[in-house]
Amino acid sequence: MPERPIREVIGNQEPFTASADITVDAAARLMKRHRIGALLVIDGGRLAGIFTERDALFRVMAEGRDPAKTRIAEVMTVNPRTISPDRPFGHALHLMYEGEFRHVPVVEDGRALGMVSTRDALEPDLRQFIADLETRTHIGEILG
Amino acid sequence: MKLEDVLAAKGRRVVTVSAKSSIADAIRTMHAEKVGAVLVPDAEGCPVGIFTERDVVRLYAEGDRDFDSLAVEARMTCSLVVGRLSMPLDEALALMTERRFRHLPVVEDGRLLGLVSIGDLVKLRLEETAQEAQALRAYIAS
16 A cells, blocks of 8 residues: 655645636636646635536536536535545545545645645556565565 | 456446547537547447547637537547557556556457556556455464
8 A cells, every 4th residue: 555645645736726716618728738637626715626527528518518608616526525645645545446536635724735646546656556565475475 | 467357347348439429429428328438449349549538628628619510530549559358457557657548448359348447457456455465464363
């Protein structure tokens, strides 16, 4: 299990945030420009929700809503599961695995610091998984 | 662990749309099937393209928005990277990391056998690690 604290995973990452009253249209352009799949939605300085490319697809375009007239506050996921930056990254992975979502906002004292995603698991934590497995095999051999 | 095991765990269901479908139809299919990507097979059932939710958001942001009349084949990704049943999980993960994609079709003898996503692989890796840890604990305790 990756024990690396989430604070380290997000590093000095500037959180990709958007105000709750911007349109889906504007959010799509933001996501494209930063090449990201999710935005943290901030209302009154606090995290109000998360808006992902899947929300844009399923809750807006597939439903026939007009992205230029729909505010992200109407279609975002409110009160998403969040995680403290002091938890190990493995906890975030378990949240994603059990909840079947791909992004977890990192929040400290109500302030959004960033976000971790399944993509973060690929490098370097997944390599650590693999290294851990190999170590266990070696320990097994030594003990055996 | 190999892609064959990944497919055994998640199933071989693949959501496809025809090349001539409109992008609007592809979006409706993704929504109905609750998936983030659809494959576009040729007449023999071999995948020739992939179209994902990220493509939709990107096209929309670029102003390429005539989703009702635009065919999927005009905007899908054609240079598909595919895996085989015998491909090790780690190799698939390394490919996804290097090439920055999230979906890998599994093809054998020109036949589409399944589609694995980054989520499937991370999920299995987590399960595998948990099982290894448990086995090691049991071993040490015995």
